[in-house]
Every structure is written in C-alpha cells, then in structure tokens.
Amino acid sequence: MRPASFPYGSMPRVLTIEDDLVTAEEIATELRSHGFAVDLAADGREGLALAQRGHYDAITLDRMLPGLDGLALVATLRGQGITTPVLMISALSDVDERVRGLRAGGDDYLTKPFASDEMSARVEVLLRRHAHAATADSQLRVGDLQLDLMTRSARRSGQDISLLPTEFKLLEFLMRNAGQVLSRTMLFQEVWGYHFDPGTNLIEVHIGRLRRRIEQPGRAQPIKTVRGTGYVFDAAD
C-alpha cells in the first residue's frame, strides 16, 4: 500500500485510455500513488494519437471506447511496431473476449469491476516483464535465493532446494516481481494458466507449501502475506 520502489531510474509514464471519467480518475490516482506519471485520454482517437508519439512505458486501455474501439486501437499500435505493454480493461468478461483482446495485441486483461490495487499490480508486472524481456539471463537472484532458469533448480544461501514444477513457477513469478504485491487471481493465472476464481484458500495452501520448502532456520521468510490483497516477495529484511 506504499509506493513500490522501482528498479528503473526515472518515473515510469502510463497512458490511461478510459471514457468513464470517475474510473479514469481512479486509475490515475491509484497509479500515481504507486509512483507513475499518468496521462489521460477519454476516447479512442485521442488515445491512439497519444500512444503513437508519447513514448509511454505502459498503457491501460478500456475495451469499449467512443471513436475507436479498444481492440482496433491495440491492433493499430502493434501493426506500427509499437510494443508498449497494454493492460486491457473491459466490462466484457467472456473468456472469448479475453482471448480476442490478447490476440489483438493486449498483454493482460482485467474485467470490470476490478480492484484498483490489482490493476496497479498488473501494470507493474507488465512493466517488469517488458524490462526482463530484453535481458536473457538464465540466473534469477533476489536476496539469498537463486533460481537457475535453465536447469529449473533453486538454491538458498548455497543450499539446494527441491521444488515441484508448479512450485518453481510460483517462486519464479514471485521473485521476478519482488517487492510487488500479487493477488491470488494473478498468481493462479500466471502459474496455472487458468482464468477463473478458484475460490477457497487454494492459492494460500500452495503458498504455504512453497514457504515450507524455502524456509531455513534463522532466516526470514521472504514470501509475505498482504492481508486482503495477496502476497509479496520481500527479501529486504
């Protein structure tokens, strides 16, 4: 709930294209509180023009817009070789809609009604992924934890940790987004690849298992629970 510290030098810039003023204002407020500079566009054409010349780090895009439809907008951007990560936000939750959005070039898809913190978390995950895409490092190291992405093996302070494939994927996702609060839905989508609400405390149980795998006596647990929101990998203390 505090502004996350960014691994990038300058303040990241986000373009929010949304026709509902209150929602747009809310998205902007939330993103600003996380340390982003936000520009607003209220219709598709204006949004496209800004996206084309604005050099933004990320875009949040409403699916249904006056002027130019969200799908057409993202397809136009991709057609012009602009790879800015796009989070599509839509009132249409149908799975086919999501597939269509992602196929048109969107990077992630969020359905209204949404929680602001989840929205900002998704934008940050997109930013990190975009930054990571450039570096093809086979080692991922956060704090005293180290993942070898080639051999799919994990070590903590020099000791091997045995992990199941899904546990490895879960840990990798948490570590890649260290310091970022991740919701259960995001973890389920990213690690298991399904897009519904699994309900109950399933993700909690999987996190609990992963925690037991990586815990070492005398060392702090890096996977922390953020009440009501999700989990964060925090190797700071």
Add this chain to the structure above:
Amino acid sequence: MSSTPLTEGWRSSSSRLLGLYSLLFVAWSSVLLGVMYWRVSDYLDGLAESALLQRAHLFQRFQGQTLDDALSESLRYDIHGTYAYGVFNAQGRHLTGPLQALPQGIEADQRSRQIRRWQLADGVREDNGRALAMRTQDDRVLVLVRQSGKLTAVNSIILDALWWGVSLTVIPGLAGWHVLRRRPLKRIQQIEAATDRITAGDLGQRLPVSGRRDEIDRLSSIVNGMLDRIEQLMTEVKGVSDSIAHDLRTPLTRLRAHLYRTRVALDDQDPQAVQLDRALTETDLLMGRFSALLRVSELESGQRRSAFEDVEVMSLLAELHEFYLPLAEEKQQRLELETGTDPILLRGDRELLFEAIANLLSNALRFTPEGGRIVLRAVSDAAGVQVEVVDSGPGIPAEDRSRVVQRFQRGRDPAGQSDGFGLGLSIVAAIASLHGLHLEIAAAEGGGARLILQGIHGAENSRSAYAP
C-alpha cells in the same frame, strides 16, 4: 437426442398410405384381370363349340367316299392342328381318320361334350377337348374332336399378361413407396438436427425449408417465424441484462475504489480502518458473486464452442489432482487419482473442463470431513467417457439433487459456514450443458456424494453435435 433412423420407415404416415394404396391397387387389378380371364375363356369356349357344331352341320351333307375325302381335306386347312376326326362303323370299330377309338362317354346324338382323353394315330392325347359324335347318312359314326389345349394356351397368355401387369404395377409401386417414404424422413432428420442445435443454445439456427411449399415446409415456416420472435425477445432481454451488467460494473468499480482510497489514507491503527476493511471485504464478496453470476449467464448463452478441441482427460485430471492435493493434505483428507493406461479424449474447452471439475473437487473437499477420502477418476467404455468425483462426506439427499444445480442453491451445508457463493454447481451444470455433457448426482458407496460428468468420446462428439 434421439434421431429417427431411416429403417423405421414403416412408421411414416406417407409410407402407410402408400402401402395401403398399393394393396388396394393390386387387389383391384386382380379382380379386373380375373373377370377379363373368365369372360375371354368363356367366349373362346363358346367359339370352339360353335365351330364344332358348324363342322358337324357341314359334314352331315356328305356320305361315302365323298365324306372321307372332305374330312381328310379339312385337316389340311387346320393350321393350328386343333381338330381330329374318326369314322367308326355302327359297332364302334375304327374305319378311317386320325382318331383311333371312340372317346369315353360319347354318344352319336350330335351334342358336344367335354372330353379328357382320346386316342390318335400317334398316341393317346390327354387334354381338355370337346367331342361330338353323329350318324352319317351311310350309317357310320363320325366323331369330331376339337382340342381346347390351344384354347388353354390363350388362357395362359392372358394369365401371363395378368401376372406381368400386376408385377409391373407392384415393383415400381414398391420402389416409389421406398423413395417417397425416405424423403420426408430425411427432412424430419434435418429438422431434428436443426432443433438439436437450437436447443443446445444456438438460437440463430432455423429449420430447413425446401421450397416445395408442402406441409412440412409450411410447418417449418411457422416454427421459424416463432423462432425469429423468440430470438428477437432473447436478444432484447440479453441486451437489457448486458446493459444492466455494464451499468453495475462501473459503479461497483467506483465503490470499491472509493473505499480503498479512503482506507489507504488511514493509518492501520485507526479504528475506522477496521470498519473500512470489513466494507472492502464485503465489496469484494459482492464483486465475486456478481462476476460468478455473469459467468453463469455467459456460459448458458452457449457461444463458446469455437475453442473446442480434443482434451486429454487423464492429463487434465492429473493437473487437477496436483492442484488440489495440498489443500486435501492440509485437511488431512486422502485425494486419490485413479488413472487408466489408455488416453481418454473429450471434445471441449480445456479451461472450462478444468473449471467444472475443479468446482466438483472443491465441493467434495469442502463437504468431506477430516480424514475422509475423495476419489477422482475417469472411465472410458463403449458408452462414452465418464469423469467421477466421489467423496466420503454426508452425500446429497435424493430430493435435493436437482435443486443444487440451480443458481443460488447451496444444498448440503451442515455447518452453515460455507464460503462458496452457491454457484459452484450451477457453473458446473452450465459448462456441462455447453459441452453436451450430462451431470449426474448419485450416492457413493458408504453414503458420500458421487458426481459424474458423462459425455461421448472426443472424435464422435466433434462429428455429430458440433459440425457447423
């Protein structure tokens, strides 16, 4: 759905009508030809008799050598060889002519009689014939015989004609009947196929109209008109609920945002923060329930078959088993996966099938007490594919089984503290109906619940139900 096989053609109304009609036609033809046969043979018989009498009358005038010459001369003009004669003395001894002996029962009274057997120079002739005996002027006995065997040949020609006539009527009749009974049945099958697609949720489908403007076409047009109206109403209703949904989503998003914004501004120690956290949790519950409802509606609208493919059930179950195992272990339940060796294919959307079975497992885990056992298995046999989730919980009472798949019914909830929205099984039912699967709720051995998803094999399913 059942579809009428073509072999059950006897049941079609037109085939019955045609069958009856053919029967009447054959009967009537037989009567007609029978009467004709009787009349013709009667006429020919009369003709033969009159010819015999005419001859007798002619030969009455001759006697002695002249009679003998006239008789032998007359045979030369008997082209068909149907006549014979014999001249006998008063004691009945043969004098001249091809007929060697007096036929039995003959009397010289110049009356024609039916005979069955007569003796000619080249042997005994056995046939139908008429004979007539008379006294000549020189007191001999002249016997004239006309063989009606040749007349019988005429009869058999007529009988042949009768037989051929009837056969030629019956065979094309049967062929026509076969064709005619197939055509309406084929159309009924097309109508059935279209109706199946409509029932499965594709309201854009219409019954086929052939353009012949017959009764079936008229019926189809009437039903199509009705479907147009229903589709229009459904679109309107869907439009209204879509806009309600749209109108609700944005305010809900705003409400959540306002609460969240206020909460972020407060210190964790602030007494208001606790209240706000509760309000936030309630809002999240509301949003979750809202999303789940919308999801059931979307699934029930049934427009998601584009992404259907053959899903390997065993790997899907293995994935689900791995996903739920930690939760079961936490609750000290045994979650067992029974796997076969053969791959089982099910036509469908992998993600939706995962969600459906996940819901079944989630329920089973929730309602099974600590130390209980849950079995996940897939069976493939000649009848089809069957995915089962069997638990050792309290089970679902028989009277509740149809109720629990309806929206907002929670079914068994002995502790009254379920955190589900009561939509789990509705989602399963919606996904099942989208896939043409049958969701069955039964009792497991030992009293638990046994939930079964039944479907047909992948390849068959793709061929029958969902071909465009």
